[in-house]
Amino acid sequence: MATEITMPQLSDTMDEGTILTWLKKEGDSVQRGDALAEVATDKADLEIESFHEGVLLKIHSPAGTKVRVGSVIALVGEAGEQVVGGVNSVPQQATAPQPQPSTQSHGGPSHGGPSHAGQTHTGTAASGQPNSSIQAPAQQTPPPQAYGGNGNGTDRIKISPLAKNLAQAHGVDYQSVQGTGDGGRIVKRDIEGALGREFSADDIDTALSGETAGRVNEAPQAQPSPTQVSQAQPRPAERVQPAPTQAPSAQQSQQSVGAAQVPLSRMRATIATRMAQAMSEIPHFYLTVKLEVDALSRMRESLKVLPQYEGLTFNHLIVKAAALALKAHPRINAAYRDGNLLQPAQINVGIITALEDGLLIPVVKNADAAPLADIVSDSKALVQRARSGRPKPDDLVGGTFSISNIGRAPVEDFTAVINPGQGAILAVAGIQEEALVKQGQVVVGKVMRVTLSVDHRIIDGVIAGEYLAELKRLIEDPVLLLA
Amino acid sequence: MNRKLQVIDRPGPEEYSATLSVQTNLLEAKVQDPELADVLILVEHDEVYTVGRSVPVQEVALALPKPARWIEVGRGGEATFHGPGQLVAYPIFDLTRHGKDVHVYLRGLERAGIRCLARLGVKADVRNGLTGIWVQTPGSWKKIASIGIGVRRWVSATVSP
Numbered sequence: 001m002a003t004e005i006t007m008p009q010l011s012d013t014m015d016e017g018t019i020l021t022w023l024k025k026e027g028d029s030v031q032r033g034d035a036l037a038e039v040a041t042d043k044a045d046l047e048i049e050s051f052h053e054g055v056l057l058k059i060h061s062p063a064g065t066k067v068r069v070g071s072v073i074a075l076v077g078e079a080g081e082q083v084v085g086g087v088n089s090v091p092q093q094a095t096a097p098q099p100q101p102s103t104q105s106h107g108g109p110s111h112g113g114p115s116h117a118g119q120t121h122t123g124t125a126a127s128g129q130p131n132s133s134i135q136a137p138a139q140q141t142p143p144p145q146a147y148g149g150n151g152n153g154t155d156r157i158k159i160s161p162l163a164k165n166l167a168q169a170h171g172v173d174y175q176s177v178q179g180t181g182d183g184g185r186i187v188k189r190d191i192e193g194a195l196g197r198e199f200s201a202d203d204i205d206t207a208l209s210g211e212t213a214g215r216v217n218e219a220p221q222a223q224p225s226p227t228q229v230s231q232a233q234p235r236p237a238e239r240v241q242p243a244p245t246q247a248p249s250a251q252q253s254q255q256s257v258g259a260a261q262v263p264l265s266r267m268r269a270t271i272a273t274r275m276a277q278a279m280s281e282i283p284h285f286y287l288t289v290k291l292e293v294d295a296l297s298r299m300r301e302s303l304k305v306l307p308q309y310e311g312l313t314f315n316h317l318i319v320k321a322a323a324l325a326l327k328a329h330p331r332i333n334a335a336y337r338d339g340n341l342l343q344p345a346q347i348n349v350g351i352i353t354a355l356e357d358g359l360l361i362p363v364v365k366n367a368d369a370a371p372l373a374d375i376v377s378d379s380k381a382l383v384q385r386a387r388s389g390r391p392k393p394d395d396l397v398g399g400t401f402s403i404s405n406i407g408r409a410p411v412e413d414f415t416a417v418i419n420p421g422q423g424a425i426l427a428v429a430g431i432q433e434e435a436l437v438k439q440g441q442v443v444v445g446k447v448m449r450v451t452l453s454v455d456h457r458i459i460d461g462v463i464a465g466e467y468l469a470e471l472k473r474l475i476e477d478p479v480l481l482l483a
Numbered sequence: 484m485n486r487k488l489q490v491i492d493r494p495g496p497e498e499y500s501a502t503l504s505v506q507t508n509l510l511e512a513k514v515q516d517p518e519l520a521d522v523l524i525l526v527e528h529d530e531v532y533t534v535g536r537s538v539p540v541q542e543v544a545l546a547l548p549k550p551a552r553w554i555e556v557g558r559g560g561e562a563t564f565h566g567p568g569q570l571v572a573y574p575i576f577d578l579t580r581h582g583k584d585v586h587v588y589l590r591g592l593e594r595a596g597i598r599c600l601a602r603l604g605v606k607a608d609v610r611n612g613l614t615g616i617w618v619q620t621p622g623s624w625k626k627i628a629s630i631g632i633g634v635r636r637w638v639s640a641t642v643s644p
């Protein structure tokens with residue numbers, strides 16, 4: 001029986017992928033672990049590896065095709081095997097999102113996320129193993145912890161806030177409009193198409209200023225908070241769209257001072273969308289704590305001469321400390337989704353990794369249980385693969401918490417935007433020497449400030465404070481990071 | 484100098500080898516950075532016999548009740564049983580802070596054990612020439628805690644009461 005190869009979900013934000021090239025031809029023999037094809041996702045180009053041995057019987061999605069996660073892209077089976085028709089019951093081309101009931105049954109904390117693989121498949125046995133779905137298994141279990149998804153359930157209509165306000169203001173039924181934006185998202189030009197005219201700058205200004213009120217109505221539990229101030233600002237994603245209007249607009253005034261309009265890269269556009277989504281949907285609040293890191297710094301210097309700790313960085317130590325503190329305070333490791341609290345069984349820490357113009361978030365799995373030496377070797381490999389633009393499929397999925405480290409920049413403290421699908425993020429600033437008062441004496445010590453951003457829908461100040469107290473205890477007596 | 488004692492309560496029952504590797508990591512780190520705090524690991528193990536290297540393997544296999552898991556450890560001495568219900572404490576102490584004398588340290592551990600038992604209402608004592616902590620029962624003394632020590636560069640490792 002031939003095995004269906006489906007488009008795997010290679011990152012939490014991935015709804016679809018574009019086949020760049022097939023590395024095998026129909027009729028080629030395939031070993032487990034062979035790279036079958038290269039796929040471009042919203043964030044990176046990745047290889048799809050085969051979980052199966054046999055012959056590549058049929059390529060359903062030629063190079064250049066956009067394919068939704070979970071759709072069958074190829075069949076692998078035995079040489080000479082008859083290819084049975086009709087396997088491809090999932091639309092291959094990107095189409096409007098369709099409701100897909102969640103059918104997974106494994107014990108992981110995942111839920112009905114977007115575009116789960118394997119739901120329309122029949123035949124081959126389910127693998128049923130968490131963490132087994134990283135490559136391209138047929139009848140794939142959904143990636144564990146798909147809750148890290150982008151929050152756009154496939155049963156919801158994807159529409160930019162600006163487009164929604166414009167549609168409502170001009171009486172356009174956007175539910176029947178076909179989106180042409182990222183992943184089928186409905187954007188301004190789609191509403192213009194439905195209306196049969198372009199919006200003026202006044203229309204857009206009105207829609208933008210109406211946004212705050214509109215969103216508060218939509219989310220009655222959201223309290224007015226400082227984060228909502230940002231909602232009245234134009235979304236970065238909207239700014240880059242051409243707006244050929246007559247009246248002077250923000251874009252035109254930028255052009256008059258010689259601003260160049262450059263289309264965003266795929267990754268940049270995804271970041272723009274996700275960050276805007278995070279700031280408009282998640283009521284953030286922030287807590288900063290000062291950590292004394294003389295002992296941490298000394299331990300790092302002592303340990304990094306040992307082979308198993310070669311390349312030990314402060315960030316590795318913070319990943320470990322953050323994970324141990326999450327174990328003590330699991331609520332910080334949780335996420336809000338559609339009126340529910342999602343409490344993952346694992347503690348998987350994402351390391352925000354800067355690229356030339358963008359970022360990736362490789363994930364250290366089970367960071368609470370992993371010995372420090374494993375965290376060092378895992379994170380070194382993860383970050384290196386992310387920076388080289390060749391992350392493994394599993395590298396970017398399953399995060400339950402994130403850490404953003406600004407490194408050597410002379411920044412005393414900063415706040416980070418929560419990665420949608422998670423409940424908190426830790427912003428780690430640089431280390432500096434400061435005057436500290438100890439037992440009535442002024443002494444010089446190394447300090448580092450970290451700021452926790454939390455989702456107030458599920459996390460209150462007391463719990464966030466307790467989490468930071470535990471983090472401080474672990475960092476300031478770092479022997480605890482070794483147990 | 485950090486005089487604090489950090490107590491690490493491991494979720495149990497834990498595989499002997501898992502605790503051993505935590506212990507090894509801590510020992511190595513403390514040898515490397517003597518300023519790190521002393522640590523006391525508290526744990527219960529899965530059922531296992533630990534066997535010193537001096538005991539021939541055949542002898543062990545014949546002597547142990549079956550089925551039994553056993554693991555060879557880097558110490559002298561005979562087989563020791565660990566299992567759920569038995570509390571194990573592993574002090575990773577820098578002995579230069581505690582008198583730099585293994586015998587003084589050993590007697591200190593015995594005294595600490597006796598004081599802990601007294602708090603639980605158990606009267607225990609030491610016996611001349613016999614390491615460990617003992618309880619007098621009608622007719623005989625019974626060992627309530629055994630003690631074993633390994634020391635590397637004045638940092639202590641294994642104790643198994």
